[in-house]
Amino acid sequence: MNETTFDQSLFADVETHQVEPDVSYFPPDDEVEVSQESVVDDLAGAKNALSQYTLQTENNEARNGPEESAGVAGNVVQEDLLAQGLTPGVSLFPTDKTTEEDEKRLQDLLDDMGLNDAGPGRSVSPVSSSTIAQGEAPVSRDKGVDKEDSASTGSSEADYAPRDLPIIQVKAGELEKTLASAEHVLADTGDYYSRGDHIVSVRFDPAVSRHHIRELTGQDLVVAFAGLSKWSRFDKRKGEWMAIDPCPRICRLLAESWKGGRLPILNGIVSQPSLRADSTVRSAPGYDPHTRTLGMFDAGGFSIQEHPNRDDAMSALSTLDELLSECAFATQVDRSAALSALLTAAVRPSLPLAPMFHVMAHQPGSGKSFLCQLISALATATPGSPVAFPRSNDACDKLLLSQLMKAPAVVEFDNLTTDLRPFDKLCSALTSEYLEGRQLGQSRTVVVPTKTLFLSSGNNVRPIDDMVRRCICIHLDPGMESPAARVYKRPNLLDEVRRDRIKFIGAALTIVRAWVLAGQPRATSPSLASYSDWSNWCRQPLLWLGQPDPAESVFQGLKEDPSQLLLGRVLAGWHEKHGGAPKMVRDVVNAAVHLDETDDFRDALAEAAGGNESINVRKLGHWLARNEGRIVGPYRLRKAPKTRNAENWQVVESDVSVSSVLPSSKTT
Numbered sequence: 001m002n003e004t005t006f007d008q009s010l011f012a013d014v015e016t017h018q019v020e021p022d023v024s025y026f027p028p029d030d031e032v033e034v035s036q037e038s039v040v041d042d043l044a045g046a047k048n049a050l051s052q053y054t055l056q057t058e059n060n061e062a063r064n065g066p067e068e069s070a071g072v073a074g075n076v077v078q079e080d081l082l083a084q085g086l087t088p089g090v091s092l093f094p095t096d097k098t099t100e101e102d103e104k105r106l107q108d109l110l111d112d113m114g115l116n117d118a119g120p121g122r123s124v125s126p127v128s129s130s131t132i133a134q135g136e137a138p139v140s141r142d143k144g145v146d147k148e149d150s151a152s153t154g155s156s157e158a159d160y161a162p163r164d165l166p167i168i169q170v171k172a173g174e175l176e177k178t179l180a181s182a183e184h185v186l187a188d189t190g191d192y193y194s195r196g197d198h199i200v201s202v203r204f205d206p207a208v209s210r211h212h213i214r215e216l217t218g219q220d221l222v223v224a225f226a227g228l229s230k231w232s233r234f235d236k237r238k239g240e241w242m243a244i245d246p247c248p249r250i251c252r253l254l255a256e257s258w259k260g261g262r263l264p265i266l267n268g269i270v271s272q273p274s275l276r277a278d279s280t281v282r283s284a285p286g287y288d289p290h291t292r293t294l295g296m297f298d299a300g301g302f303s304i305q306e307h308p309n310r311d312d313a314m315s316a317l318s319t320l321d322e323l324l325s326e327c328a329f330a331t332q333v334d335r336s337a338a339l340s341a342l343l344t345a346a347v348r349p350s351l352p353l354a355p356m357f358h359v360m361a362h363q364p365g366s367g368k369s370f371l372c373q374l375i376s377a378l379a380t381a382t383p384g385s386p387v388a389f390p391r392s393n394d395a396c397d398k399l400l401l402s403q404l405m406k407a408p409a410v411v412e413f414d415n416l417t418t419d420l421r422p423f424d425k426l427c428s429a430l431t432s433e434y435l436e437g438r439q440l441g442q443s444r445t446v447v448v449p450t451k452t453l454f455l456s457s458g459n460n461v462r463p464i465d466d467m468v469r470r471c472i473c474i475h476l477d478p479g480m481e482s483p484a485a486r487v488y489k490r491p492n493l494l495d496e497v498r499r500d501r502i503k504f505i506g507a508a509l510t511i512v513r514a515w516v517l518a519g520q521p522r523a524t525s526p527s528l529a530s531y532s533d534w535s536n537w538c539r540q541p542l543l544w545l546g547q548p549d550p551a552e553s554v555f556q557g558l559k560e561d562p563s564q565l566l567l568g569r570v571l572a573g574w575h576e577k578h579g580g581a582p583k584m585v586r587d588v589v590n591a592a593v594h595l596d597e598t599d600d601f602r603d604a605l606a607e608a609a610g611g612n613e614s615i616n617v618r619k620l621g622h623w624l625a626r627n628e629g630r631i632v633g634p635y636r637l638r639k640a641p642k643t644r645n646a647e648n649w650q651v652v653e654s655d656v657s658v659s660s661v662l663p664s665s666k667t668t
Contacts, residue, residue, distance in 0.1 A: 168225070170233045170247050178250055182221075183260045185229045190287070192216075192224075193266035193294075195407075196447040199255055200266060202294060210382045211269050211296045212406040215446075218252030225251065256444075267292040267449045268407040270349045271380050272505045273302050275537075277350060279516040281509065293349050293451075297381070302502045304509055310545075313514035316507035317545055323497060323504065326488050327371050330477040333548045337474045338371065340550035341455075343538040345379035346508035348409070348453045352433050354534045355554075356454040358420060358463060361476040365484025368457035368476060370494070372412055377497045378505055379409040379453050386414030389456065396423035401437045404429070404448040416458030422466035430454065430470040431530045468561045469529065473553040515541035525549055568632035570608055573601025575635055575651040582640030582648040585621045624649055 168181050186192040186199070193200050195213060199221070203214045216224070225231070225246035232241040270293045273283040282288050283302055285295040305312055320342050321335075329335040341357045348354055357375065359368045369386075376384045387403070390396040403411050429435050429450045436447045456471075463471040478486060490496070497504060515521070520536070523543035528535055528551050539550055558564060574583075577591065588605070592615060595602045602615075609620040625647075628639055631654045640648035 165228065165230050167230045167232055168246075168250075169241065170231060170244070170250065172234075175250075175253075178247075179254055179258045180260050180262075182225065182229075182250055182254055183258065183262045185225070186221075187262040187264075189228060192263055193287075194259075194263040195266045195449075197259070198446070199263065202266075202269065202296070208382060208385065210380070211271075212408070213266065213269065215405060216255055218248060218255045221251035221255055222246045222248055264289065265292045266294060266407075268349060268451045269293065269409070270295045271297050271382075271409060272346070272378075272502065273297070273299055273304075273509070275347050275350045275509055275512060279513060281513070291349060299502070301500075302506055304506045304513065307517060308510045308514040310514060310518060313511045313541070313545060316510040316514075317542075317547075319507040320504065320511075323374060323493070324371075326490055326493060327367055327374075328476055328478040328483075328486075330475040333550070333552050334473075334475045336542055336547040337472050337550040337553060338375075339542060339547065340472065340538045341375045341474065342378055342504075343508050343511065343541070344534065345375050345377075345410075345453055346505050347512060347537055348379060349451055351451075351533050351537065353431060353450075353531055354453065354538075355528070355531055355551075356420075356430055356456065356463075356467075356471045357474060358471045359455070359457040359474045359476065360462060361459055361478075361483075363478075363483050364459060365482070365486070366459075366476045366478050367483070368459075369414060371474065371476070372414070372455045372457055373494055374497060375453075375455060376410045376412065377494065377501055378508065381498065381501065383498075384410050384412050386412040389413040389416045389418070389420075390423065391418075393423050393425070397425045397437050398440050400425045400429055400435065401446065401448065402440060404435060404450060404452060405439075405446065407449070408452055410453045410455060413454075413456040416456055416461045419461050420456060420458075420463040420467045420471060422464070427466050427470065463557065464561060465563050468557045468564075469554055471554070471557070472551060473557060475553075511541050511545070512537050515544055518544070523549075525551075526555060528554060564632060566604060566607060567627050567630060567637070568635075569600060569604035571632055571635035571637060571651050573599075573604055575653075577601060578651070580650055580652050582643070582650045584643060584646050584648055585624065586617055586646070588649075589615045589617050589620065621647065 166185055168178065168185065170178055191201055193202075195215070199216045200213050201216060202211050204211050222245075229246075231244050231246050233244045233247075234240075235242045264287060266287075270282075270288075270291075273281060273295075274291070274293075276282055276288075276290050281304055282291065282295070283299050283304075285297050285299060287294050308316075317339070320339060323342070324335060324338055327335075327338065329338065337357070344351070344354050344357070359371050361368055372386075373384065387399065390399050400411075425435065425437065429452075433450060434447050435450050436445055438444070439446045462473065480486065515537075520540070521544055522540055525539075525543065528539075535551070542550060574588070578588065592599075592602045592605050605615050605620060608623045609616045624637065627637055630637055634653055635651050636654040638650050638652055640650045642648060
């Protein structure tokens with residue numbers, strides 16, 4: 001009989017010792033921690049399986065003969081080993097060793113694991129004892145077992161070996177405590193933040209040499225917690241805490257729903273020294289709780305006088321003005337607007353809102369992209385990545401959300417081929433501190449800060465409609481047939497600025513600080529709605545130093561805006577033909593169709609109603625409703641009481657107009 005037998009003494013010692021499994025007992029890549037009791041169960045199961053092999057061999061030999069029975073028994077052994085979770089072909093104990101050698105090998109194994117001194121009845125916990133309670137600091141990693149849990153398992157503090165990582169305990173009915181403990185672990189690292197409603201971290205992208213904010217998913221947190229903590233779950237059947245992998249459900253809830261408030265809020269990344277809201281200088285890198293921004297920069301070489309005066313501000317202004325020596329500005333107002341853009345780039349992280357800067361020219365090669373890169377150099381240490389201007393509201397929503405979720409220092413729309421249209425999300429991003437929208441590819445909304453400098457450029461394109469008041473225009477005019485062939489005196493200016501950008505940022509901050517310390521003298525100038533803080537730091541200091549108003553293009557643009565001009569034509573013609581009397585739209589249209597074809601009022605109504613030769617009454621009514629209350633020149637459009645359930649409109653004289661609001665540089 002070809003009988004497969006095993007020395008039973010090999011299992012005797014295994015059953016009497018509470019040991020952790022050696023890695024050779026498991027598949028090579030399996031490093032999961034398990035309890036000693038489960039190891040003994042596995043070995044006992046293997047013993048039982050091996051004892052069955054003898055019976056199988058005897059039965060097979062009786063039926064098939066000695067030679068065939070050996071092959072059948074081998075297949076059975078392999079299947080049973082797989083069922084027990086063991087690797088077929090790897091023996092628990094080598095068959096060429098004696099019983100004494102096997103016992104010695106087991107003792108050596110216990111010595112290596114530090115368990116050879118464990119007496120009978122003593123159990124060694126598979127996990128560390130440190131815990132984190134909700135609302136408390138992490139318990140000491142040397143001895144932190146909850147007394148209640150220790151009593152339930154019959155273990156004492158001395159039974160637990162110290163570990164370096166904290167323990168997050170998962171227990172039924174204590175979800176809130178577990179979430180708070182997990183969030184506490186992340187907060188203690190100082191590398192995780194709250195942005196919008198999500199947990200984020202700051203990553204460095206070597207492809208573009210730039211730091212960006214990355215939103216973390218539940219799976220990302222599983223990987224993160226695996227290196228930051230140990231997790232355990234209470235096993236009621238065994239009466240002890242068992243080591244587990246980070247719980248995916250807890251990580252998912254933490255990433256998507258939990259708002260414990262322990263993680264610091266991150267509004268953005270700052271790549272240079274900046275000013276706080278109280279005008280104090282923030283010159284150290286790292287997280288700043290006042291601005292809620294993370295400074296990722298080297299402050300070496302940065303210096304600014306503690307109490308700069310007007311002379312210091314004038315010297316700093318000359319430093320910045322030299323950077324613009326290669327730009328061919330159409331007027332001095334455009335040069336002042338460019339200086340304002342440089343100031344905005346340096347202090348944008350400290351401003352709640354800032355207008356967009358649009359660089360325009362008549363011909364390609366006039367230096368639009370160069371000026372945008374020069375402005376960007378004071379906002380970020382890495383070259384920008386311009387994007388195409390969207391062509392629809394939907395495309396603009398997706399583009400802005402995807403860009404702002406990374407917290408870029410600059411968003412640049414390069415080489416526009418159409419006018420700067422007032423897309424909803426773009427207008428909101430320029431006049432609101434936060435932007436909300438649905439994240440692309442997911443059925444959930446995100447809320448992101450808008451602390452970003454927006455730039456754009458194009459040939460013979462300009463902001464229109466609602467974008468006019470949100471945009472500072474800078475007009476370049478080299479005054480030559482082929483601007484692209486122009487020879488620059490400082491062809492490597494951009495490299496110089498990026499290399500010494502800390503010096504130029506210091507000059508920009510000096511101008512703002514000097515104006516604040518001088519008592520914030522204000523020039524008499526028209527206010528720019530939504531941008532009062534920007535005006536204080538990036539407009540008033542330039543007026544104080546004798547520069548033209550950088551926002552003059554806004555008011556000039558309002559007068560030259562095509563929609564404004566069209567409304568002015570309609571109001572002037574309406575008042576000329578009908579005076580201030582209330583009129584229904586139908587009556588005005590019926591009267592206009594009998595006018596001469598060259599009459600400007602008739603053409604204006606047709607253009608307002610859709611641009612066709614015929615005047616659509618319904619479209620004209622909608623157009624009037626969108627412009628209700630607006631003032632152009634001396635006239636204002638008002639809605640009058642209804643007649644026969646139909647809307648009436650009237651054009652009245654007004655004492656206020658855009659043209660009456662002119663910039664002034666008088667300082668008070």
